[in-house]
Amino acid sequence: MSLRFSHDDLDLEPKVNAITAIIQGYQDIKHYEIYCSAQSVISIELEKDAIKTAEFSKDIGIGVRLANGHGQSAFSYTSDLSAGSMQQMVKRIVALVGKSTRDKDFHSFAEKTPVTKLPASKLFDKRIEGLEIEDATSLVFDTLERARGVGDPRIYSVNIDLGAGSEKVLVLNSNGVDAREQYTSIDLSCSVTSKSGRTMTSDSDFQAGRALGMVSAGVGESAARRSLATLGKVRIKTGVYPIILSPRAAAAVIGSTIEEAADAELLQQQKSFLSSEAGERIAPEFLSIVDNAKSTRYSCLNSRSFDGEGTGSTTTKIVDEGVFRSGLYDSYTAGKGGTKNTANASRASYRSLPGISPSNMIIQADKAHVAKLDEIVAGIKLGILFDDTGDSPDVASGDFSGLISTGFLIQAGAIARPVSLAAFGINFRDLLNGIELVGDDVKDVAGTVCPSILLKGVQISSEIG
């Protein structure tokens, strides 16, 4: 048993031809889009040092969107690829199309664009496709061994999750789009709980990529060291502190916020704090944020030759030298806004309609504003290394408050004790404008590529008992 599909599983061509013929029997339907995906996934869960569950799933199906000449559209999908079922599906969609509202902003599904194929070796790894359950189990236990191998009795429990998948995608539409690609992916996460006296704390580490070599059992050791480092927390005084966002925190705070705020749907609905900032400076001149689906560096986790609607991948400068240049668009929002489609339609499977999301988001600074992380830390008398939070800003206003769930005090130029939960409050505009330097420690955090980031001063408003 492996993640390989049988020839029969992947022979979707006859099904697609059959559906196209059925659709073409309906005169009122002017636009169609067919999306097929075949996914197989192996996952293993280890809980509190003990193997818990191994899972295997296989899911193959077709999703169809139809629209008439008035912009009325609807969607359906099926995993039953029999002729009768596909006929029923199309009939169901056609009935719904007539009941939707007329949409003058809908012009068509994605236009045919050039698709530059990325090297298959960056997207697909035969070693993942051929991964046997025994190999996957061994990797999980090696990871456990590395976590326990740290040899600290304060390590209380170790949880590990491994997921590996293989996917084939095919998308075509009435504008002549016909795109297909195969991907593999693997992710390995390890969470370690540590206990000292009555204090318990936990932290985790995570690796992911499209090739087997992008994950390693070493994530167990780094998770254990992270967890142990968060024991012995100290309280800090309320005040304004310089903050270093670690790459993990920068991805969570800046990456996730820009991802949401640059979503063209929110921009067009005036629900993003960036809605009125087109062409305006929103960050220091040395900072740029780019969405690059064609990246062949780092994990390539979100790299692809085309998006969920079959539009050829592009590189989009969201923030260019501090100026907000572009949102992230799919075919609908680009048509509505009369702007370029940035190929950011994404789909989880044939069951889902396309939504807008970034591909690989890269946060970078010019060379003059990159410093060695050690030097940045050394320059801070009293500050905080902010490593994790579960909070996100109100994307409409940019107001951002929450908890530093993992953070460390920086004292006299060195990283000292972990800080007890502290609340922070800042507007996201001020946060961006408060960026002074970035570190040389660029990391790929699940598709967001970013360094540590030094912020001028953030209000730490209270402490928790």
Add this chain to the structure above:
Amino acid sequence: MDLVEYERLVKKAMGMGADFCDVRVVTSDGFRLNLLQSQTRDMASSTSSGAGIRVLLGGAWGFASTSKLTDTALEDCCTIAVKLAKNCASRVKQADKFKIPDSLEFKSGHHVVSTRGDYEQTPHEEKINAILALDKRTRASSPAVKNCAVYYHDNLVNTLLVNSAGARVEKSIGCISGVIEVTAIEGGSAEEGQEVFSHVGCWNTIDEEALDVLADSAAAQAVRLLSAKPCPSGKFTIVVDNKLGGLFVHEAIGHACEADELLSGNSVLEGKLGKKVGNEVVTITDDGSVLGRFGYSPVDSEGIPGCRTVLIEKGVVTAFMHDLETATRMGAEPTGNGRAQSYDSVPIVRMTNTSLERGDWTRDELIADTRSGIYCQNWVYGYTEPEKGTFLFKCKEARIIEGGRLTNLVKGAALSGKILNILASIDAIADDFGESGGMCGKKGQSVGTSDGAPHFRVHNVVVGGSEE
């Protein structure tokens, strides 16, 4: 294929050495619609089907699922599930091995359950028109209302389950859920009001007037918040409304009472069974058998009937929520909380309808008795870090309490603290009760739950607003 055929798969797995096996086959019909800027968007009608086969062997689980319901695909699934379990079993330490007890057979049985309404009876057009009317209604409510978004979803899920412990289940559950978001804009500032709706049953059993009330409430909230000031920060006595109270019960207490979280070392209640953790006014329950609430689960995904479980009684931890595995490992009875999102997910311990039980104050008495504090209403989001025992909840709106009276409207209040400290600091609970349903996510799975609470009062809560 039918129950008899699925029983054959169970027998096959048992013949291959399994200690326990279940087969779940799920078919569903669903409809969804997003209404954005008065346009129907992402309208979808779908049918879906698939099967999941789970095997326990030598203390390890193997699970395989397929979206193909052919004989061959199901046979393959069964073989793979056994192989996965066997592979893992070789790594299970003696101390971690367990078997589902034979006595379980007495808890299982043949259950045939369904919810009200006929899915086929209501044409989608009727739902579309009702949602368009909500949009019109909110826009007409105030000149400040500039936008309304409605996210609607319904489905009818049919489940067939057989297992080697004697369960035979035929379940047909319909449900409806959604969100109404209203944006009000005035003088350059924008605010959003939000209400969620949920219903067990099909559309022809829903109370459409109740949807109107929620739409009016979302619109009024958006307009009201335009004049709200930032919330002050510091330590305060707070009075919590039904919605925020429900979230607190769910996030802070409910998840900590899920037995799998205890077994994985992720609960602040580990080692607390039988111990006092809260003020004696605090009693918290979970009950999947309540038909009218969104967490209705008459029989769970493992064939165990839903029941009322008293989690905390008068401040003392009395029980946890269990699935088959946690009940076996912890020497408890299964409580009907083993729930799976769909055929391709394994059942895990999930809440159903979780409630803080009523007290004997009135809401007005709680406020009148509070000299200085904050009345916190509704929520934006909330989360807990169970192993650290901490929480953060953001409330949608709040009012300052001065001299026992509600005064200024404020926004942006973020409540944080330690779960056990808060349980001990609840000193008064009202005699009212309000609940709301929604989808709860855990380990990548989403299931319907309902959380309810009366108004209650808590002392010494850290409020991290944006004004010092």
